[in-house]
Amino acid sequence: MKSLSLVAIILALAACQGAEVAEKLGAQSRSIASIIVDTLELVKVQMVQGWPQYGIPPLAPLQLKHKEFDLNAGELHAKGAFDDLTVHGLNEFEIKIIDLNLLLSRLKFEFHFASLNVSTQYQADVGANYRMTRNGGAFMALEDLNISGHIKYSTGIVGSNNYLRIKEIIVNVVTGNVVSNIENLSKYRILNQKINEIIEEFISLTVNDNTEFFADWLDSTVTPICNDMIGDRTIKDIIGIITGS
Ligand SMILES: *[C@@H]1O[C@H](CO)[C@@H](O)[C@H](O)[C@H]1NC(C)=O
Ligand SMILES: *[C@@H]1O[C@H](CO)[C@@H](O)[C@H](O)[C@H]1NC(C)=O
Numbered sequence: 001m002k003s004l005s006l007v008a009i010i011l012a013l014a015a016c017q018g019a020e021v022a023e024k025l026g027a028q029s030r031s032i033a034s035i036i037v038d039t040l041e042l043v044k045v046q047m048v049q050g051w052p053q054y055g056i057p058p059l060a061p062l063q064l065k066h067k068e069f070d071l072n073a074g075e076l077h078a079k080g081a082f083d084d085l086t087v088h089g090l091n092e093f094e095i096k097i098i099d100l101n102l103l104l105s106r107l108k109f110e111f112h113f114a115s116l117n118v119s120t121q122y123q124a125d126v127g128a129n130y131r132m133t134r135n136g137g138a139f140m141a142l143e144d145l146n147i148s149g150h151i152k153y154s155t156g157i158v159g160s161n162n163y164l165r166i167k168e169i170i171v172n173v174v175t176g177n178v179v180s181n182i183e184n185l186s187k188y189r190i191l192n193q194k195i196n197e198i199i200e201e202f203i204s205l206t207v208n209d210n211t212e213f214f215a216d217w218l219d220s221t222v223t224p225i226c227n228d229m230i231g232d233r234t235i236k237d238i239i240g241i242i243t244g245s
């Protein structure tokens with residue numbers, strides 16, 4: 001009986017200890033999460049100038065003078081070029097969730113973009129069963145874009161080589177609305193509008209229905225690239241690079 005109550009006391013103490021450790025980790029998780037949010041806010045501002053020292057151009061807006069493309073989608077073939085391409089809104093996202101769990105080594109995130117859009121001049125040779133040459137202005141937008149997911153990581157053994165390793169990246173992309181406004185696909189306005197509607201539907205389905213495929217691709221492709229880029233840097237080093245301190 002005596003030994004039983006001793007066991008109960010030890011268990012109770014252990015539980016309290018555990019709760020205390022969990023509470024500490026919880027507080028630490030929250031404070032690191034707020035550092036991540038602050039860092040992302042700095043990233044948004046820095047995107048205007050880019051990171052020239054790392055060869056990254058201004059991203060907000062992102063501008064390309066000239067870019068050739070060669071698309072082959074089954075029957076349809078399009079070859080041409082974009083001129084004066086501008087991507088707006090890369091830094092105009094709202095950080096909805098940054099939730100770090102140090103115990104599980106997992107970072108959950110959710111970002112919301114009101115509008116991520118591209119405007120450009122284009123010229124294209126489009127061939128299916130026929131060939132035609134087209135040029136004009138084009139505008140496309142993903143509106144109400146929701147990017148969420150989680151990153152699982154490990155930080156190795158603290159003290160020795162505690163550099164960061166990404167274990168898994170899962171990203172879900174959902175777009176509320178797609179806008180396509182490509183001029184001059186057809187000389188008939190009604191037909192041009194119809195083609196744009198088909199493109200809108202196609203993009204919407206591509207983004208919203210391929211979430212799993214995209215997540216798999218990202219995890220298998222981007223995870224090793226991330227780890228390559230991280231090299232033997234720690235989280236601290238990386239935040240330092242981003243914030244330039
Ligand atoms: C393009 O995106 C930017 C940034 O989100 C936004 O301010 C602008 O209104 C958008 N343009 C159009 C025409 O929707
Ligand atoms: C539409 O495309 C034709 C054929 O390339 C071109 O002659 C015409 O200038 C274009 N119109 C506009 C408004 O860009």
Ligand SMILES: *[C@@H]1O[C@H](CO)[C@@H](O)[C@H](O)[C@H]1NC(C)=O
Binds near residue numbers: 110146
């Ligand atoms: C964004 O997407 C995630 C996962 O698909 C979902 O859980 C979340 O509720 C969405 N957020 C909004 C604001 O729609």
